[in-house]
Amino acid sequence: MSKVTLRINGQDHKLDIPAGMPLLWALRDKLDLVGTKYSCGIGTCGTCTVLVNGAPVRSCVMPATGMAGMEITTIEGLDSDGAHPVQRAWNDEDVPQCGYCQGGQILTATALLRDNPDPDDEAIDGAMSGVMCRCGTYPRIRKAIRRAARYAADESGETS
Amino acid sequence: MTQQTIDRRSFLRISLLTSGALVVGVASPGWLEAGEHDDERWVPNLYVRIDPDGTITIVSKNPEAGQGVKTAFPMVVAECLNVDWRDVKIEQAPLDDRYGRQVVGGSRGTPDGWNDLRVAGTAACHVLTRAAAGQWGVAASACTASGGAIHHEASGRSLRYQALLEAAARLPAPDVADLDLKSRPEDFTLLGTFVPGVDNPQILTGKPLFGCDVRLDGMLYAVFEKCPTFGGRVRRANVEQIRSQPGVTHAFVVEGTDNAAGLQPGVAIVAETWWEANNARRHLRVDWDTDHADSTAGYDTRAEALRGERGETLRADGDVERALDRSKQLVEASYYYPFVAHANMEPQNCTARFDAAQNRIELWAPSQHPRGGRELIAATLRIPERNIHVNLTRIGGGFGRRLRNDFMVEAAWIARETGRPVQLQWTREDDLGHDFYRPAAWHHFRAGIDDAGRMQAFDHHFVTFGSRGRTVSGAGLSPGHYPAGLVKNFRLRQSLVETNVPTGPWRSPGHSAYCWAYQGFFDEVALAAGRDALEFRLDLLSRHYGEPPLDLERTSDTLRLAAEKAGWGRRVLAANRGLGMAFHFDHGGFVSHVAEVEADGNRIRVDKVWSAADVGPILNLSGARNQVEGCVVDALSTAQLEITFANGAVEQGNFDDYELLRIGQAPEIECHFIQSENSPTGLGEPPIAAATPAITNAIYAATGKRIRELPFSRAGIALL
Ligand code: FES
Ligand code: FES
Numbered sequence: 001m002s003k004v005t006l007r008i009n010g011q012d013h014k015l016d017i018p019a020g021m022p023l024l025w026a027l028r029d030k031l032d033l034v035g036t037k038y039s040c041g042i043g044t045c046g047t048c049t050v051l052v053n054g055a056p057v058r059s060c061v062m063p064a065t066g067m068a069g070m071e072i073t074t075i076e077g078l079d080s081d082g083a084h085p086v087q088r089a090w091n092d093e094d095v096p097q098c099g100y101c102q103g104g105q106i107l108t109a110t111a112l113l114r115d116n117p118d119p120d121d122e123a124i125d126g127a128m129s130g131v132m133c134r135c136g137t138y139p140r141i142r143k144a145i146r147r148a149a150r151y152a153a154d155e156s157g158e159t160s
Numbered sequence: 161m162t163q164q165t166i167d168r169r170s171f172l173r174i175s176l177l178t179s180g181a182l183v184v185g186v187a188s189p190g191w192l193e194a195g196e197h198d199d200e201r202w203v204p205n206l207y208v209r210i211d212p213d214g215t216i217t218i219v220s221k222n223p224e225a226g227q228g229v230k231t232a233f234p235m236v237v238a239e240c241l242n243v244d245w246r247d248v249k250i251e252q253a254p255l256d257d258r259y260g261r262q263v264v265g266g267s268r269g270t271p272d273g274w275n276d277l278r279v280a281g282t283a284a285c286h287v288l289t290r291a292a293a294g295q296w297g298v299a300a301s302a303c304t305a306s307g308g309a310i311h312h313e314a315s316g317r318s319l320r321y322q323a324l325l326e327a328a329a330r331l332p333a334p335d336v337a338d339l340d341l342k343s344r345p346e347d348f349t350l351l352g353t354f355v356p357g358v359d360n361p362q363i364l365t366g367k368p369l370f371g372c373d374v375r376l377d378g379m380l381y382a383v384f385e386k387c388p389t390f391g392g393r394v395r396r397a398n399v400e401q402i403r404s405q406p407g408v409t410h411a412f413v414v415e416g417t418d419n420a421a422g423l424q425p426g427v428a429i430v431a432e433t434w435w436e437a438n439n440a441r442r443h444l445r446v447d448w449d450t451d452h453a454d455s456t457a458g459y460d461t462r463a464e465a466l467r468g469e470r471g472e473t474l475r476a477d478g479d480v481e482r483a484l485d486r487s488k489q490l491v492e493a494s495y496y497y498p499f500v501a502h503a504n505m506e507p508q509n510c511t512a513r514f515d516a517a518q519n520r521i522e523l524w525a526p527s528q529h530p531r532g533g534r535e536l537i538a539a540t541l542r543i544p545e546r547n548i549h550v551n552l553t554r555i556g557g558g559f560g561r562r563l564r565n566d567f568m569v570e571a572a573w574i575a576r577e578t579g580r581p582v583q584l585q586w587t588r589e590d591d592l593g594h595d596f597y598r599p600a601a602w603h604h605f606r607a608g609i610d611d612a613g614r615m616q617a618f619d620h621h622f623v624t625f626g627s628r629g630r631t632v633s634g635a636g637l638s639p640g641h642y643p644a645g646l647v648k649n650f651r652l653r654q655s656l657v658e659t660n661v662p663t664g665p666w667r668s669p670g671h672s673a674y675c676w677a678y679q680g681f682f683d684e685v686a687l688a689a690g691r692d693a694l695e696f697r698l699d700l701l702s703r704h705y706g707e708p709p710l711d712l713e714r715t716s717d718t719l720r721l722a723a724e725k726a727g728w729g730r731r732v733l734a735a736n737r738g739l740g741m742a743f744h745f746d747h748g749g750f751v752s753h754v755a756e757v758e759a760d761g762n763r764i765r766v767d768k769v770w771s772a773a774d775v776g777p778i779l780n781l782s783g784a785r786n787q788v789e790g791c792v793v794d795a796l797s798t799a800q801l802e803i804t805f806a807n808g809a810v811e812q813g814n815f816d817d818y819e820l821l822r823i824g825q826a827p828e829i830e831c832h833f834i835q836s837e838n839s840p841t842g843l844g845e846p847p848i849a850a851a852t853p854a855i856t857n858a859i860y861a862a863t864g865k866r867i868r869e870l871p872f873s874r875a876g877i878a879l880l
Contacts, residue, residue, distance in 0.1 A: 018406055018436055025435035029381060034373040035366020037556075039505050040588045044815040047505060075366030087364045094356040094782040097790055098226030099363035100370060100505040100556030125824035132815065134505040134557050135226050136793025138826035140786070 002065045008033070009077025017064050023057075024048045026064035027074060035075040035103050039132075046131030049104035050074050056108045056130075075103035078110065085155060086110050089148035097135035104131045109145050118149050171336060172283050176329035180212040184284040186276045208237050208280050214308065214322040216241070216248045221259040222273075223528060224252075224359070225558030226790075227844040228783030229264070231358045233273050235780055239350045240281025240342055242305040243321070250358045255530040255550035264528040264558050264844075274839050278341040286334045291327035292319045345777045345835040352835070354782040359554060371526030371553040374511040376581040380409055381434035382574045383441055384584060386426040386594055389808035390660055391418070392450035393425045402429055402444055407436030410578045414570075420662045421596065423540050423569045430578050434585050452660040456498075456804040456811075462657045463602050463623050467494075471621055471653035475639035477705060478649035483617035487608025491688045495603040495677035497870040498802040501810075502666060503818060506556020507591040510571035513581040520547040521575065525568050526555040533565030537572045559794075560665035564596050592818055593810045596664025597803055599625045599635040603677040608649070613689035615700065617649040622674075625663065626656030632663045637674060642745075643682075645709040646700050661805060667794065668845035671746040672852075676799075679742035679853030680868065683860065693741055693857065694723050701743075710745040714774050714834075718752040719743045721772035721832055726754035736760065737767075738861025742853035749846025750774040753792065753854035755827070759862040765880040766796055766827040766855055773847060776840040778833050787843035788831045795851035797821035800879065802871050825879045 001016045006026065015030055024041075027033040027050075036059055039047035043061040050059045051073040078084050082091065086109050096102045105128070112119055112127040119127070124145050133141070171187045185207040209217040218234040230250055238248050253259055285305050292310035293300040296317060304311050311318045345352055362369045387393070394413045402411035408431045416425030427446055431437035484490060511524040521543055527533050530550045538545045555562060571584040586594075601624045608617030624635040637654070644650050666672065686696035697719060701712045719741070723729070726739060733739065736759045743752040751773045758765045771788050778784045797820050804811045812818040856867040859877060867875045 018433070018439075020439070021433070021435050025433055029433035029435065032375050033366075034368050034370075034375065037370075037506070038372070038585070039507065040815045042588075042814055042816060044819070045505075075364075078365070080365055082361055082364045090364050091356050091360045094354070094360070094786065096226070096357055096360060096363045097228075097786055098505065098555060098557045099357075099359065102363055103366050106364065129822045129824050132505070132820045132822065134503060134559075134794075134820060136790035136797070136821070136826065137786070138793060138821075138823040139789050139829055141823060 004065045004068050006064065006067055006072060007070065008072045009074060015064070019065070021064050022060050023050065023062045023064045023067055023072070024059040027059065033074055033076055037100055037103060039101070046108065047101050047104045049107050049131060051107050051111060054111060054114060056111045073107070075107060078106065084110070085151035086113065086148040089144045089151055093140050093144040093147055095137050095140045095144050097137055101131060101133045105133065105141055109141070109148065112145065113149060113152060117152060119145060172279065172333040174283070174287055174329055174331070174333045176326060180325060182210045182284070182325040182329055184208050184280055186280045208241065208284055210284070210321050210325060212322050212325065214247060214320060216243050216308075217251055218248060219251045219253050221253040221262050223262065223264050223530065223552045223555055225264045225528060225555035225562070227264060227842070228357060228780055228786065231355060232779040232783050233277055234358070235350055235355060236274070236277035237281040239348055240278050241285050243308040245350055245355065247308055252552055254552060255534060262530060262552075264555070279336055279339060282339045282341055283334055286339060287328040287331045288321050288324050290331055291324040294327065295319070343837050348777070352778050352781055355780050356782060369554045370506055370556050371511065371524060372506060372509045372583070372585055374524040374553065374583060376511065376513060379511070379581040379583055380430045380432065380578060381437050382428055382430045382571070382582050382584045383434070383437045383587065384414070384426050384428050384570050384574065384590070385441060385444055385446065386424050386590070387448040387450060388593060388810070389448065389450040389452065390662060391420060391424070391452070392448040394427060395447040395449045397427045397444065397446040399427065402440050405436070405440035405443060407431040407433060408440045411440070412577060414573060417540065421564045421566055422536055423573055424566065428574045428577070430574065430582060434583070438587060450808060453808045454660050455806045459600070459657050459659070466623050466655040466657065467602070467604060467621070469655055471655035473651065473653050475644055475650065475652045477644070477651070480617050480619045480649045480651040483649035484606060484608040484619060487617055488611050489609040489688055491607045491609065491685050493605055493681055493684055493868060495605070495680060495868050496600070497673050497676065498600045498804070499597040499661070500666065500798055500801050501592050501595045501597055501803050501818065502559045502561035503592065503820065504557030504559060504561055507588055508562075508567035508586040509584055510567045511581065511583040512571040512575035514572070514576040514579070516579065518547065519543055520549070521572055522549045522551070523568060523572065524551045524553050525565070526553050526562060527565055527568060528555065528558045528560070528562035529565065532563070533568035536565050536569045540569050541572055541576060559667045560669065561595060563665055566594070588814045592803070592812055592814065596633065596662045598666030598669070598673060599632060599659070599663045601625070601635065601673065603674065605681045607681070607685045609685065609689045613691050615647055615685050618643050618647040619651045621653045621655065623655045623657065625659045627659060629656065631656065632659060634663045634665050634669045637670060640709055642709040643678065643700065645704050645706055648705050660808065668746055668848050671744060671845070671849040672795070675742065675744045675849035676852040676856065676870070679744070679850065680856055680866070683740070683857045684866065692729065694719065694728055697741070697743060711750065714750045715743050715745055715752075717834055718750045718772040718774050721834060722752040722754045722770050725772070725830060725832055726756065726770040728754060736862055738858045738863070740854050740857025740859070740861055742850040742857065744846070744850035746849055747845045748775065748841030749843060751847045751850055753850050755854040755858040757855065757858035757862045759859070760880060762863065762865070762876050763878050763880045764859055764862065765825070766858070768828045768830065769851065769854065770830050770832070771847060772832045772834065773843065774834040774836065775843055775846065776838040777835050779840055784833065784843050785831045788847045789829045791847035792829050792851045793821060793826050795848050796825070796827070796855060799852050799855065800871050800873070
C-alpha cells in the first residue's frame, strides 16, 4: 500500500493504494466514482478517459500513485448538472445509445475544444479516433462537437 | 390501501392511491387467460400514475440496452394521454412476473408494447375527460385534451388533470374495445419527433446507472477464471497461494455444470478491490481437463470436404437441376463469413447479495433476459424463484450477448460461497474468450439465367455448424427465406460442421450474416445478365411462387426510396467511386441501403450510406435514426473482424486484435422512413443485414473486387 493524495474534480483525496493500481480502479473501487468506465484495461479503447491537467489520459494504464499533484477531472466533475457546452450538445444531439463509452467521448471532446474551439471533421476524427463506440454513435459525435463549439462560442460571447 | 374501480370485462383498472394519485393499469392478456382474477394479486404489466402535483409517472418494464425503449415506450403513453413530455417521469421496473415479457431481443419490444401502451394512455385520458365533462355538465364529446388539461372550447374552460383525479377514479374503467387508439402518424404530436433519451442526464454526468456501477455496503469484487478451451474442468488450482495475494479475501474452485450457457467450471478470486482480484490472477495456475481441440483450420477442412456432398435438402421447388441445365447462363459463387463476437463495450458483470438465513438472493444484472437468469440461478443454486429478486440496470450494449445469463449465475454462486455482497466483473479477455459467437458459414450458390435475363433457378448449399446433427444456436437458415418463393426453381441444402464452441444470437441473428451472401450474389447474377442492380432486384420482387417470403411492395418501396435519395442511375461517378445496394426484411422491418465507396487502390472509404426503412410509424425519431446509424456502423465494423479458434480456444484477446471501427472510418448516414399505420416494429436489428452487402457491392463498383469472404482483409481490402 502506498499513500497518495489525489486531486480529483477540485477536491483532495488521501488514499491508501495497492502498489501498481491504475487510476481507474482507485476512482471506481476506492472512491466509488463509477462514472469512469472499464472496457479493455490495456489503453486501446479510450472508454476510461479522464482529463489530467486538461489533457485526455487513459486511466486504466496510469498508476494512481504517480498522479499526485495533478488536476484530475472525471466525467462527474465536468458539470454535475450537465450544463457544460459539451454535455448540452451531447444531449441535444442525443448522442448516447447504450451510453457506456460516452464519458470517455465527452471528456476527449472537451479537451479537443479547449485546444481547437472550431474543429473541422478531420480534426474531430483525429482527436476522437482513440475512443471506441460499439453502438456506432460516431456520426452524432461529429455533429455534437460542432454544436458544442457553437454553444461554447455563444457562452463566451455572452460573458465578454 | 387503494380504492378501486374494477371492470372485469376489460384488462384495465383505475385506482386512486391514498396519496391521491390516479393509477391506470393494463393487465397482460396472459394474466386473464390464466384465470387469476384474484384482486389482491392484480398488478398491471404497465401503468401510468398521475400525482396530485401533476407529475406523470410511467413504468418502463423492459431492460434498456441502448435501443431506446425506455424513452420511446413512455412517449406512446404520453402521446395518448395528451400530456407535456416535460411532465413525464420514467420508472424502471424490476423483474416481476406480473409485468409479462421483460426481454430486449428480437426487436419485439415495440410490437409487443404498442397496444398496451396506447390503451393505458388513452384510457387515462378517457376517464379524465369524462370527469371534467361531468363537473361542467357538458358532453364529453365537446371536450378536448391537450397539454395535461381538459378543455371545453365552447365555454373557454379548462381543468388540469391533477384537479380531476378523484372524480376520474370514481368512473368505471372504459371497455378497451370502445377506446379510440391513435394509429395514424399524422395524428401524432409527440410521437415521430426527436426526443433525447431519458437517461441522458445521468449518462452525461457519470451517475451510477450500469451494472458495474452498483456499490453495496461491504461489497467485494470478483473475477472468475474459466478454461480457455470451452467446457474444460478444473483438476487442480493453486488457490491456497492465491489467497495470500494482496487484497484477496477468497479464492476457490467452482465445480460448475455441463451447461455451456450456465455455471461453467472455474476458479473464483475475490478481493477488496477488483484490480487486486484480477492482479492476483497472474499467479493463478490451473490444471484444466479438456476434451476437444476445435480449430478454425479444422472447420475449414471439414467444410471443404462437405462442399461436394449433397447435404440434407431443406426445400425444393420445381426442378432445380433441370432448370440449371437449360439456363442460358450459369452463375456460380461461394461466400464465407467468419465467427464474430458481441464485444459489448461494458464487459459482462453482475452484482449479488445472498442472505443465508432466508435462502434469498438479490441481484443487479445488466441482462437482456433477466427471467432466464432467475430460472438458471434457481436451478443451479436450488433457491426458489420467489426468493430471487432481480434489479434491472442499464445495459452497456446487448446485441444478443446478454440473452445468456452465465454471468448472473456466476455472481450468484460466488456471492453465496463468500457470504458477502460481490460484484463479478469480467475482463475484456474473459468477454471475448467466453462469448456465444455468431457462427461462421459457407454458402455455395448456383443460379440459372433464362433468355429474358431472369433468375429462374437458384441452388443453395448452406454449410453451417451443428452439434450431434442439429444446427447450433444462431446457425440455422429458414427454408422460407427469400429468394425461396421468388425463384421458380429453388433448392436449399444444408450440411453441418460439428462444433464445441458456444454460439448464440447476434444482432439480427442469421440475417446479419447471410443477407450479405445473398445480396452479393444477386449483384453477380444481375451483372452476368447485363442488368442494372436496382432493376434486377425490383424485377425479382415483382413476382412470387407460392407464399411470398416477404412483403414485396414494402420491400420494393424501401429499395426505390434509398436508390432515389442516393441518385442511383442519375449520377456520374469518378472511376474510383461506386454505389452498391441491398434490401432485406427481418424482425418485422423492411430496410434497404445504398452505399457510396471511394477507393484508393485496395484501400477504401465508405463515404455515405442512404437508408430507407419501413417499420410502421416512427415512435422516437432520434432513437429510430440512432438505430439505423448504429446498425450501419456495426455492419462496417463487423465486416473487418473475425474470431478464430485454435486448441478449442479463442485466439483473439482484447481490442488490440479485435479492433472495432474508429470514428474516422464511419460513413455519413442519411435515414429516410416510410411511415404507415402498420403496427410499429423495432429497429434494433432490421437495419444491419442489408448494410454489409450494400457496402461490399459498392466496393465492387469502385474497385472491381468482389468480396466473397469476410472480413475484408481476406480480399486484400482495407479501410482508409
Ligand atoms: S479501458 Fe482504458 S483504454 Fe480501454
Ligand atoms: S454508446 Fe454504447 S458503446 Fe458508445
